[in-house]
Amino acid sequence: MDYLDSPDEAEFRTKLRKWLAETDVTDWRKASSIEEARPLIRQWTSALNDAGYLALTWPVGEGGQGLSPVYNMILNQEIGAADCPEYPGTINIFARMISIHGTDEQRKKFLPATFNGEIIWCQGFSEPDAGSDLANMSTSAVKRGDTWVVNGQKLWTTYAVYSDWCFLLARTSSDGPKHRGISAFLVPLDSPGIEVRAVHLANDDPETGEVFWDNVEIPDKYMLGKPGDGWKIAMSTFTYERNPAETHVMSELRAWLRGAERLAAECGVIDDPAIRRRLADMYTRIEGLQYVGLEQVSTRVKAGIAQPGEESSVGKLLWTYAGQELQHLILDIVGPRTVVDDRIDAMHDYTWSRVLSVLGGTAQIQKNILAWRVLGLLRA
Ligand SMILES: Cc1cc2nc3c(=O)[nH]c(=O)nc-3n(C[C@H](O)[C@H](O)[C@H](O)COP(=O)(O)OP(=O)(O)OC[C@H]3O[C@@H](n4cnc5c(N)ncnc54)[C@H](O)[C@@H]3O)c2cc1C
Known part of the structure; x- marks a missing residue:
């Protein structure tokens, strides 16, 4: 498999990078209240839509651009590298389900309104x-x-x-x-x-x-x-939701790692061999997860399959473990400062990371799926 961009992919990446650099983005994650965040989410969704970056991988006749899932990976990588708010994942989950299972009337009513940020x-x-x-x-x-x-x-x-x-x-x-x-x-x-x-x-x-x-x-x-x-539709939404390669997850993990390095320098532990080893370990695990995603996407591209399958559970597990361990490392780097220094709040993200092993299906359920449905092991 070739990990490098094809000429078309490279051109898409360059254009996207330029657009992200030129786009004035207000980060809704920094909003201080729900009321403040809502219009910002709508604006960001609508800006991505106007620039042609939504529904990239949907078939052309269904409102998409018929591109391979590699483009979703590039989109999420670049959005993360530019520190922009995450790609609105509901487009590839709920809007996609409406485009596949909806009536013409439903498509007409919901897809444009979802793409321009009117419907969250x-x-x-x-x-x-x-x-x-x-x-x-x-x-x-x-x-x-x-x-x-x-x-x-x-x-x-x-x-x-x-x-x-x-x-x-x-x-x-x-x-x-x-x-x-x-x-x-x-x-x-x-x-x-x-x-x-x-x-x-x-x-x-x-x-x-x-x-x-x-x-x-x-x-x-x-x-x-x-x-x-309903069941069939729900199972399809899960495969998108659990798939870190084509979502904001890789960008988020990389941003957390950059934050860990910055905090290690600020807190004077960047030369501590144990911290350096753990930072390096996290780096290899996050990049490893990226390559697992690339390998899965590449397999689908070769087979002409747009939608992820139950192999998404591999990524969901690796994402869970990497995210939780990285937040634990940040807490160790920051130490008691998280309680006494108002500028550093490592507890907020640490406590959030605990839900990773629950949301979108628990870690145990992902293991069941992999054992029974992907590997075909016998049930005890
Ligand atoms: C932050 C957050 C956001 C969420 N967002 C949404 C959302 O937007 N929409 C939505 O519908 N849901 C959402 N959920 C719900 C989430 O999908 C469920 O919490 C999750 O599927 C687990 O279900 P449960 O909480 O009922 O726990 P339970 O199913 O009761 O599980 C309890 C424990 O038993 C284990 N267990 C259960 N069954 C098995 C089994 N067969 N084999 C092995 N172990 C098992 C579980 O792994 C877990 O450790 C969210 C949850 C959280 C925490």
Whole structure:
């Protein structure tokens, strides 16, 4: 396999680098409140769209540019290297699902509005009793005439408090295997009967939420796919979500490593052999993860497969371990300063890194997927 850019890829990278250098970017991650962050996320999404950097790998007839997944990697690498806000991942997750499974009317309504930042999506899958065992969900949608009436509760809905619409899974049938009775819906979060409550993570950010559904009426035209298609659609979203190679993850890990080096210099431990060894170890692990991603993307490109598969779980595990260990290293570098020096807050990102082994499916679930579905090992 060739790790270097082809002439076309190199040209794309050069143009993108120039655009990023010339674009005035306000980083929504530095916003002090949700109210402040929302318009910035919309502006960044819309700027990427206007410049032609969204939906690169979708087929041409489906609103994309028909490029190989390598271009998604380049896009995310360059965005990270330029220290710009991350690529809006929901484009390749929810918008892609709408482009594949949606009706013409749904595509027309949702895709332009998502691309220009008007709609920010959240993912309403998990519930208090349905996380790893997602098929156990009990939030129900019952058909009454032309509407579905939804009752139940979702939990851990990331950015629920930022979002405009929810990509919802709900139970529409209790007959047969549990996962076959699940359907997908697109729901405006300001619908009567929806209550969103922020859930603060250990770092105190209101990053996730609980969403309560009390007789919420959803027009039939907002069901995505057919009744019972929800499981298939959800599994596709996971392969995108868990795939670090084509998302902001590599940029984030590299930014954390640059931060670790800077802090080691500031805190006077950059010449400590143990710290240097750990920094070098993190560097090789992050670059190793990049090469795992390259190898997976390269295999797909050769086979003409656009969408990632269950091999994404390899990347999700390596990303989890690298991210958590790197934040642990930063905490060791900073030491007690994180408590006494107002300018250094290593605890915020350290506590956030603990959720890496839970969000998007736990580490144990990734190991199950790899053992049973990728390697074909026997179940005990
Ligand atoms: C910060 C954050 C953001 C999230 N964002 C979203 C979101 O936007 N939308 C959404 O729908 N969900 C979201 N989630 C939910 C996340 O997907 C679930 O928390 C996760 O799938 C685990 O489910 P659970 O919390 O119910 O834990 P459980 O499933 O109860 O798991 C508890 C423990 O048991 C282990 N376990 C469970 N089953 C097995 C098994 N079969 N084999 C081995 N071990 C097992 C797990 O690994 C874990 O250690 C988010 C979670 C967090 C923490």
